Amino acid sequence: MNFNSLSYLIFLVLNIVVYYLLPGRFRNLQLLAASYYFYMCWNPKYALLMLFSTAVTYFCSLFVQRSVWGKRRFWLVLSLLLNLAILFFFKYYNFASNVVTRALSFAGLQMDIPFLDVLLPVGISFYTFQALGYTIDVYRKDIEAEKSFIDYALFVSFFPQLVAGPIERSGNILHQLKEYHPFRFDNIKEGILPALWGLFKKVVVADNLAVIVNQVYNSPKEHTGAEFLVATAAFAFQIYCDFSAYSDIARGSAKMLGFNLMQNFNCPYFAVSIKDFWRRWHISLSSWFKDYLYFPLGGSRCSKWRHRLNIMIVFAVSGLWHGAALTFVAWGLLNGLYQVLSDLFQPARKKLLSLLHISDENKGYKVFRILVTFCLTCLAWVLFRANSLSDAMQIYGAIFRIPLSGIHGSLAAFGVSFPTLVLMLLCVLALLAADWFIHNRKLPQKLNNTLVLRYAVYFILIAVMLLFGSYGDGYDPQDFVYFQF
Numbered sequence: 001m002n003f004n005s006l007s008y009l010i011f012l013v014l015n016i017v018v019y020y021l022l023p024g025r026f027r028n029l030q031l032l033a034a035s036y037y038f039y040m041c042w043n044p045k046y047a048l049l050m051l052f053s054t055a056v057t058y059f060c061s062l063f064v065q066r067s068v069w070g071k072r073r074f075w076l077v078l079s080l081l082l083n084l085a086i087l088f089f090f091k092y093y094n095f096a097s098n099v100v101t102r103a104l105s106f107a108g109l110q111m112d113i114p115f116l117d118v119l120l121p122v123g124i125s126f127y128t129f130q131a132l133g134y135t136i137d138v139y140r141k142d143i144e145a146e147k148s149f150i151d152y153a154l155f156v157s158f159f160p161q162l163v164a165g166p167i168e169r170s171g172n173i174l175h176q177l178k179e180y181h182p183f184r185f186d187n188i189k190e191g192i193l194p195a196l197w198g199l200f201k202k203v204v205v206a207d208n209l210a211v212i213v214n215q216v217y218n219s220p221k222e223h224t225g226a227e228f229l230v231a232t233a234a235f236a237f238q239i240y241c242d243f244s245a246y247s248d249i250a251r252g253s254a255k256m257l258g259f260n261l262m263q264n265f266n267c268p269y270f271a272v273s274i275k276d277f278w279r280r281w282h283i284s285l286s287s288w289f290k291d292y293l294y295f296p297l298g299g300s301r302c303s304k305w306r307h308r309l310n311i312m313i314v315f316a317v318s319g320l321w322h323g324a325a326l327t328f329v330a331w332g333l334l335n336g337l338y339q340v341l342s343d344l345f346q347p348a349r350k351k352l353l354s355l356l357h358i359s360d361e362n363k364g365y366k367v368f369r370i371l372v373t374f375c376l377t378c379l380a381w382v383l384f385r386a387n388s389l390s391d392a393m394q395i396y397g398a399i400f401r402i403p404l405s406g407i408h409g410s411l412a413a414f415g416v417s418f419p420t421l422v423l424m425l426l427c428v429l430a431l432l433a434a435d436w437f438i439h440n441r442k443l444p445q446k447l448n449n450t451l452v453l454r455y456a457v458y459f460i461l462i463a464v465m466l467l468f469g470s471y472g473d474g475y476d477p478q479d480f481v482y483f484q485f
Contacts (some may be wrong), residue, residue, distance in 0.1 A: 001041040004202050005109045007115040011038065016256055020183040028177055029156050031257070035159040039122070042163075046121040049086065056082050057131040061138040065145040075141045080132060087128050090120055095324035123163030125321055129288055131156050134170040136292055143170050144239055146453070151177045160253040164246045166264040166284035173259070181258025191255035193454070196461045197434075198248025201241040203469035205427045209238035212414045213385065220391045225398040230414065232378050232399075235385050237428050240268065243282070267435045269377075272369040274338040277377060285321070289314050308343065322384070327392060329382035331346045338376055373376060423468060 001008050008217020015034050020029055040047045060079035064072045088096075104111050133178040134155070137143045146152040153175050181187075216223050216231035223231075247264035254261045264283050271277035278286050297310040312333065358365050382399075386392035414421065447454045 012253055019257055024180045027149050032154045035157040038159040042122045053083055053131055054153050056134045058152050061135045061145045064139050078345035079135045083128050083132055092324045126165050127156055130167050137170050160250040166262050167288050176259050187258050188256050191252040194248040195252030198245040200461045200465055203465055206238050206242035208424055209234045213238055215414055217385050220394050225401050228395050228399050236381050238380050269374055271373050308340045311339050326389050327383050327386055332381055334380045
């Protein structure tokens with residue numbers, strides 16, 4: 001059941017109505033049942049897997065808090081091992097088998113390691129990390145272990161953010177599950193706007209850009225460097241619109257039920273450095289790795305070279321979290337390398353700026369940094385989107401070939417018409433402007449407080465989706481990109 005489907009709209013409306021009609025003591029049970037139904041629409045059997053992960057982390061966390069057998073660390077490690085073992089089996093076993101087989105073959109040894117034909121459970125990385133974060137929080141005594149299994153199971157499976165985040169923290173959601181949420185029209189009003197905005201980004205921008213990206217990246221031998229530049233820039237906005245759309249619809253859906261989910265994006269393409277980009281992109285995952293991996297490794301409170309190693313480890317793991325392929329690991333390492341090199345050249349940069357009498361607050365310099373950061377991010381996105389490392393190397397070769405080869409004859413190379421290409425460019429420009437006003441000028445609050453303007457925006461978004469959205473007969477529905485993670 002995709003967010004960009006009529007079935008989800010019906011599902012959401014029914015749940016909102018039933019939720020507010022039920023007495024308070026039955027509401028969490030109703031949401032839990034709805035969340036499991038939502039997940040079972042993909043594969044009913046894998047709901048048992050989520051239930052097992054939930055039960056393991058629930059009981060292990062209780063045992064941690066109560067120091068059962070006097071071994072708090074034992075229960076933490078058991079919870080981590082069981083959940084990570086499940087994640088490894090379904091997501092990384094075949095990848096590890098392939099790597100080991102290749103390594104042995106390179107060493108002149110032959111070994112047949114069986115491959116598993118298993119379907120990757122939707123959103124397994126998201127709910128696993130959310131559950132593990134809760135167990136670690138209990139171990140650190142940041143929170144009390146949740147006594148109600150129903151409330152905790154709902155925390156893990158809450159349907160708006162279940163399959164693609166944001167990866168919520170127990171400190172933000174668990175207390176909200178204990179609160180009574182009366183019906184307030186303001187919640188509906190404040191939830192509709194981000195949900196519509198997210199739906200617009202998905203069906204109008206992301207799914208139309210996907211045509212260009214897929215056309216070029218799925219046949220790298222047939223395209224030129226200039227075409228790859230266009231397709232890579234298109235992918236940068238496709239994945240942003242696709243993933244942030246899910247987060248917007250999730251936050252909007254939750255808000256209509258009275259819940260506040262964390263913000264997952266904050267104008268990432270206005271970042272002035274790669275480090276700044278990762279403060280703005282997929283904030284819930286970045287903060288998860290910072291709190292549960294980077295700081296335990298020592299963070300920056302160690303030698304400079306150990307600090308840089310910690311950065312590389314975190315980004316390698318982040319790449320692996322995104323997908324069981326060498327392209328994702330390389331993508332993570334490249335982002336880590338950007339930060340390490342930035343740290344190494346920081347003294348030289350400051351000295352050069354001082355000589356040129358340019359401050360960090362200079363507007364022209366800020367624009368320059370934004371453009372450089374976007375270009376570096378796009379170079380990394382090549383690895384993220386390429387179907388293999390060999391394809392990525394071929395794409396990089398075409399992009400950096402001098403002179404840069406142009407576009408083949410017509411726009412047929414991109415699989416779209418000229419009007420569609422112009423529409424996508426206008427949508428991207430509108431997206432950047434809207435991002436700026438949403439996050440820096442508090443646009444949603446102003447719209448919600450102005451009746452005429454609010455309904456005008458509703459009308460415009462719906463009209464544009466009806467006119468230019470990807471749907472209907474002959475449409476190949478695009479799943480949200482992050483469902484595969």
